[in-house]
Amino acid sequence: MADRDASPASDSSQSSCIAVAVDENPAPRSSISASPPTSTPPTSLGDEHSVTSYVAKMETHVDVQEEASVPQEIIESPDTPQPTPEAPQSEGRRSARRSRASVSTYNVQILAGTAIHTPTKYLEKHHKNVLHGPAPTPANNEVTPRKRGIKSEPKEFDDPAEEQLATEAAQAAQRRKSSRVDLRREAIRNLAAVGEAVAHKGPGLLSGVKNKVQHALKSNTVRAKDTKKSTPKSSRKRPRASKAAETEEETEEEDEEEEEEEYVVPVTKKWLQQGLYVGQHRDFDARLSEAQNRIRRRASKKTENKHLPLPMFAGERMMSGDFQRDFKLPFDVYNPLPRKVKVDGWGKLSKNRFIGEASSLWKQEKQDNSTCYCEPEDGCLETCHNRIMAYECDSTNCRLTPEQCGNRPFAQLKKRAKGNGYDYGVEVQETEDRGYGVRAMRTFEPHQIIVEYAGEIITQAECERRMKQIYKKDKCYYLMSFDNKMIIDATRGTIARFVNHSCEPNCEMIKWTVGCEPRMALFAGSRGIMTGEELTYDYNFDPFSSKNIQECRCGTRSCRGVLGPKPKHQPTQEKSMVSSLVAGTKRKLQEVFGSGRGSRSAPNSPKKRKISAIGSAALAKARNALAETAAVRSQAERDNAEVAAQRASRENRALRRSSSMTLSSRRSLIRKATRHSLPSLTASRQTTVSIKRRTPKPMSKPGALKPIKSLQSMLKRNTPTLQAKKLLPAASKTPGSPAKDVDSDSDGSPNITPASLRSASRKNFTQSKLPFKPLKLDGLSTPEGSDSMAFPESDDEDAANEFGSVANGGIKGPKSPKSPNSRNATSVMKNTLSRSIRGTKRAVGTARAIGEGPSKSTIRMITGVEA
Numbered sequence: 009m010a011d012r013d014a015s016p017a018s019d020s021s022q023s024s025c026i027a028v029a030v031d032e033n034p035a036p037r038s039s040i041s042a043s044p045p046t047s048t049p050p051t052s053l054g055d056e057h058s059v060t061s062y063v064a065k066m067e068t069h070v071d072v073q074e075e076a077s078v079p080q081e082i083i084e085s086p087d088t089p090q091p092t093p094e095a096p097q098s099e100g101r102r103s104a105r106r107s108r109a110s111v112s113t114y115n116v117q118i119l120a121g122t123a124i125h126t127p128t129k130y131l132e133k134h135h136k137n138v139l140h141g142p143a144p145t146p147a148n149n150e151v152t153p154r155k156r157g158i159k160s161e162p163k164e165f166d167d168p169a170e171e172q173l174a175t176e177a178a179q180a181a182q183r184r185k186s187s188r189v190d191l192r193r194e195a196i197r198n199l200a201a202v203g204e205a206v207a208h209k210g211p212g213l214l215s216g217v218k219n220k221v222q223h224a225l226k227s228n229t230v231r232a233k234d235t236k237k238s239t240p241k242s243s244r245k246r247p248r249a250s251k252a253a254e255t256e257e258e259t260e261e262e263d264e265e266e267e268e269e270e271y272v273v274p275v276t277k278k279w280l281q282q283g284l285y286v287g288q289h290r291d292f293d294a295r296l297s298e299a300q301n302r303i304r305r306r307a308s309k310k311t312e313n314k315h316l317p318l319p320m321f322a323g324e325r326m327m328s329g330d331f332q333r334d335f336k337l338p339f340d341v342y343n344p345l346p347r348k349v350k351v352d353g354w355g356k357l358s359k360n361r362f363i364g365e366a367s368s369l370w371k372q373e374k375q376d377n378s379t380c381y382c383e384p385e386d387g388c389l390e391t392c393h394n395r396i397m398a399y400e401c402d403s404t405n406c407r408l409t410p411e412q413c414g415n416r417p418f419a420q421l422k423k424r425a426k427g428n429g430y431d432y433g434v435e436v437q438e439t440e441d442r443g444y445g446v447r448a449m450r451t452f453e454p455h456q457i458i459v460e461y462a463g464e465i466i467t468q469a470e471c472e473r474r475m476k477q478i479y480k481k482d483k484c485y486y487l488m489s490f491d492n493k494m495i496i497d498a499t500r501g502t503i504a505r506f507v508n509h510s511c512e513p514n515c516e517m518i519k520w521t522v523g524c525e526p527r528m529a530l531f532a533g534s535r536g537i538m539t540g541e542e543l544t545y546d547y548n549f550d551p552f553s554s555k556n557i558q559e560c561r562c563g564t565r566s567c568r569g570v571l572g573p574k575p576k577h578q579p580t581q582e583k584s585m586v587s588s589l590v591a592g593t594k595r596k597l598q599e600v601f602g603s604g605r606g607s608r609s610a611p612n613s614p615k616k617r618k619i620s621a622i623g624s625a626a627l628a629k630a631r632n633a634l635a636e637t638a639a640v641r642s643q644a645e646r647d648n649a650e651v652a653a654q655r656a657s658r659e660n661r662a663l664r665r666s667s668s669m670t671l672s673s674r675r676s677l678i679r680k681a682t683r684h685s686l687p688s689l690t691a692s693r694q695t696t697v698s699i700k701r702r703t704p705k706p707m708s709k710p711g712a713l714k715p716i717k718s719l720q721s722m723l724k725r726n727t728p729t730l731q732a733k734k735l736l737p738a739a740s741k742t743p744g745s746p747a748k749d750v751d752s753d754s755d756g757s758p759n760i761t762p763a764s765l766r767s768a769s770r771k772n773f774t775q776s777k778l779p780f781k782p783l784k785l786d787g788l789s790t791p792e793g794s795d796s797m798a799f800p801e802s803d804d805e806d807a808a809n810e811f812g813s814v815a816n817g818g819i820k821g822p823k824s825p826k827s828p829n830s831r832n833a834t835s836v837m838k839n840t841l842s843r844s845i846r847g848t849k850r851a852v853g854t855a856r857a858i859g860e861g862p863s864k865s866t867i868r869m870i871t872g873v874e875a
């Protein structure tokens with residue numbers, strides 16, 4: 009056998025046999041340890057046998073289990089027949105097992121207490137061992153029979169090395185056990201001390217403490233049914249509380265009986281097992297493995313919020329219950345990543361492109377220039393003339409360097425576009441119910457430029473063609489009318505085309521002139537923009553026909569309900585004002601042609617015939633003029649309907665924008681600066697157009713006005729015609745002027761009612777008498793091409809006088825200084841007619857421009873095809 013033992017061909021089973029042989033014929037252990045070369049190397053000290061024979065290892069374990077299950081009494085009973093070494097062995101195999109049992113296997117790391125990794129699957133078991141067991145008492149502070157059985161087994165070691173190892177292992181085990189026992193003993197001592205204290209201080213304290221403990225640890229209380237089963241009833245000792253407790257009523261004792269069955273598990277730290285914030289979902293059970301938790305979570309089918317991990321359950325209140333909204337980080341820490349959204353049908357253009365005739369048309373239109381007179385210390389801020397007029401400063405119209413000048417928004421934008429996504433600051437985002445929208449990825453200061461509305465610049469004719477042919481079936485239009493004859497079609501354009509409408513917008517679309525070219529851009533409103541906000545502006549929608557009116561889903565408080573104007577429901581006073589102006593003109597025409605009551609000429613005189621002939625020709629013209637007036641009126645009515653629809657929100661916004669730029673405030677300020685007594689027409693959609701002397705307020709918006717001491721001088725320099733202000737008092741003293749009406753209010757803020765306007769129209773549009781030509785405000789012209797804000801020139805004054813003379817007595821009336829008696833009546837009438845019509849148109853245009861403010865009078869979205 010020894011030969012076989014040394015044989016290189018022997019396998020593990022063979023070595024098992026060898027072990028048996030060794031037991032029977034004692035031989036030096038060293039020969040046994042000479043394992044065959046095929047065996048695995050030892051994995052631990054004293055493991056020689058186990059590594060050479062897997063079966064042997066298992067057997068050892070079985071033996072230990074068997075011994076452990078032998079009751080103590082049986083082991084210690086003298087009656088029990090004990091196997092003696094001399095006892096005959098029925099099988100050699102049995103004795104082999106016995107001999108192997110004496111060779112215990114040890115894991116050095118576990119013995120030394122350096123084993124740091126415990127597989128998760130053992131955790132629960134370990135957890136139970138440590139936490140779930142009943143509190144030990146000194147009485148049961150003894151080793152279990154199983155362990156005792158192992159330990160008490162006498163061991164005989166042939167090999168001194170082996171003996172030493174066994175001794176060391178036993179000591180290590182003892183150390184571990186004793187430290188645990190020490191802790192338990194200490195805990196028990198503490199409990200005893202508490203019990204004593206309770207006994208001295210009475211039952212009140214006991215019940216108080218008991219309640220508190222029960223309350224605090226209620227959530228950690230578990231039933232120990234399984235433990236109860238395994239533990240003999242006699243060994244389950246509850247801590248004796250006190251004599252007082254014993255005197256409690258039986259009912260209480262019954263309760264206690266129930267409570268006895270429960271024991272408290274101390275609160276333990278839930279260790280993170282992987283990743284940051286692991287186990288932060290509510291149903292996480294620290295005693296289960298990650299995988300088990302995952303399975304449980306899936307089984308529960310609860311939808312979990314997938315946002316960034318939170319501190320344990322923080323914000324849960326916000327995300328559930330009444331709030332029901334997703335968690336959002338504060339804006340100042342929130343920095344969304346730029347995303348690129350691909351939108352079908354969007355051809356990107358980064359700057360305007362003139363199409364067809366539009367280019368030549370634009371060049372034909374002589375653009376006004378503006379120059380600023382700012383000093384470097386002014387920095388082209390609120391007081392900059394260019395800024396007021398919405399002109400961008402550049403080297404041609406501003407003396408400041410780009411660094412000094414603060415009125416170059418489009419240049420700023422260009423620089424910004426070269427940066428990264430955050431610099432650019434806007435991105436397309438899909439909205440819930442309004443298609444795409446645009447949101448801010450950064451903050452914008454009040455009135456700061458955000459993005460340019462650029463696209464193809466087309467003529468009105470081209471726009472109509474496109475609408476009828478190309479965009480006929482489209483639901484979204486990207487057409488923006490920003491000039492009398494120009495339209496920006498941003499179907500191919502910048503991202504600004506995606507900005508949605510809101511009745512309470514946070515941005516404004518404003519037309520600027522940059523290097524003699526019109527450009528449109530979205531500017532932040534007076535509140536500024538926060539990161540993440542959706543950008544909106546008021547479309548001032550022109551739906552062309554009622555068929556194209558779309559429902560507004562802006563969801564704001566003052567939502568008008570539709571993107572277009574609301575259906576006409578009530579005639580406004582503005583409308584009546586416009587109609588009365590037109591009616592007044594008609595009446596005058598009738599007066600001119602003799603049908604009026606004021607005609608004094610003889611019915612059949614040659615003069616009358618001549619006049620009548622002239623009159624009939626003029627009448628035809630007048631009819632045409634009336635038709636034109638009617639067209640103007642219908643347009644005005646349409647606008648009025650829109651005005652009515654927008655009134656509420658405009659008023660609100662006007663209030664909010666008290667410090668922002670309005671057309672009227674511009675005019676008011678300019679007039680104030682030039683010390684004209686002419687009151688400004690307040691941009692208002694009220695039923696009466698109030699004329700007030702306003703105290704200009706400071707404004708921060710680009711192009712806004714601010715009371716400035718230098719403005720007057722600047723305007724003097726800039727506008728020589730303003731020198732004519734000296735003539736103003738004379739003008740205001742003109743007989744028949746509405747000066748009395750205007751100054752009727754004691755506070756100097758008179759109202760102009762439709763009646764007074766009517767009388768004003770009869771009395772030559774007294775405003776027209778102003779002998780100066782104020783600064784021409786860009787973007788205020790009527791759709792017909794006449795500049796509503798340009799006051800009549802000197803010939804208008806003449807016309808007005810002539811008109812006045814007609815009104816005051818026909819051709820026989822007072823003569824104008826520039827209308828000699830010899831002037832042909834025909835030309836007088838022609839002039840009168842055409843000017844009266846022009847005056848009416850102007851009045852209508854002015855009335856329209858009044859509530860619409862700068863640029864906005866013409867800037868509007870267009871949708872749908874003309875009905």
Ligand SMILES: C[S@@+](CC[C@H](N)C(=O)[O-])C[C@H]1O[C@@H](n2cnc3c(N)ncnc32)[C@H](O)[C@@H]1O
Binds near residue numbers: 485558561871
């Ligand atoms: C210039 S586009 C704006 C971008 C558009 N949402 C898109 O997806 O392309 C104008 C169109 O957007 C929609 N829209 C914009 N604002 C809206 C609002 N407040 N309510 C409903 N629809 C709106 C309308 O269909 C409108 O014709």
